[in-house]
Amino acid sequence: GDSVTQMEGPVTLSEEAFLTINCTYTATGYPSLFWYVQYPGEGLQLLLKATKADDKGSNKGFEATYRKETTSFHLEKGSVQVSDSAVYFCALSYNFNKFYFGSGTKLNVKP
Amino acid sequence: GAGVSQSPRYKVAKRGQDVALRCDPISGHVSLFWYQQALGQGPEFLTYFQNEAQLDKSGLPSDRFFAERPEGSVSTLKIQRTQQEDSAVYLCASSLKAGVQDTQYFGPGTRLTVL
Numbered sequence: 035g036d037s038v039t040q041m042e043g044p045v046t047l048s049e050e051a052f053l054t055i056n057c058t059y060t061a062t063g064y065p066s067l068f069w070y071v072q073y074p075g076e077g078l079q080l081l082l083k084a085t086k087a088d089d090k091g092s093n094k095g096f097e098a099t100y101r102k103e104t105t106s107f108h109l110e111k112g113s114v115q116v117s118d119s120a121v122y123f124c125a126l127s128y129n130f131n132k133f134y135f136g137s138g139t140k141l142n143v144k145p
Numbered sequence: 146g147a148g149v150s151q152s153p154r155y156k157v158a159k160r161g162q163d164v165a166l167r168c169d170p171i172s173g174h175v176s177l178f179w180y181q182q183a184l185g186q187g188p189e190f191l192t193y194f195q196n197e198a199q200l201d202k203s204g205l206p207s208d209r210f211f212a213e214r215p216e217g218s219v220s221t222l223k224i225q226r227t228q229q230e231d232s233a234v235y236l237c238a239s240s241l242k243a244g245v246q247d248t249q250y251f252g253p254g255t256r257l258t259v260l
Binding site: 038136 | 180185186187193195201203236240243247250253254
């Protein structure tokens with residue numbers, strides 16, 4: 035079946051540190067891949083997406099590359115800020131009608 | 146309102162009670178989704194509507210769960226004879242188009258606690 039696996043959190047970093055949150059997927063076809071973010075007290079928001087292999091999604095300094103050969107979509111940011119503290123969810127979808135989410139990774143950034 | 150709204154935000158029910166959770170999507174959005182998010186987990190798909198048509202209900206965990214969107218706008222998720230395992234946050238999301246590359250906008254969720 036289709037599923038997404040994320041690294042467990044929480045991840046705690048100092049401000050300006052480099053961030054990687056690992057995401058791997060299992061898919062029966064060729065899905066689109068997504069990162070969603072949930073800031074404290076807010077709803078889920080789309081952070082970035084990639085719709086085919088080797089595509090790179092980017093937004094707000096975050097990047098993720100769709101790697102078909104390793105079935106991965108790792109989230110990276112070169113220099114995190116305190117305001118990046120949130121829960122990050124990796125997800126996949128084939129037709130944008132049904133999404134499969136990972137269990138989420140909490141990021142804490144300390145000043 | 147600019148975003149997806151859900152009501153109530155919090156609901157406490159005794160085991161065996163029926164509950165109804167409401168979702169008001171963004172006006173004009175064709176697609177509407179319901180998800181269940183257990184504590185410490187990611188959202189799990191429950192059902193999908195395109196306008197008033199329920200095109201996918203494969204994620205509904207049992208026949209105690211029922212969703213409707215009779216006029217293609219507001220949707221209600223009903224849970225009959227609630228059980229403790231139904232305790233979760235229920236998320237609603239909507240998107241403007243159907244089945245294409247389009248952003249889902251999520252509501253704040255309804256936290257259901259079954260005692």
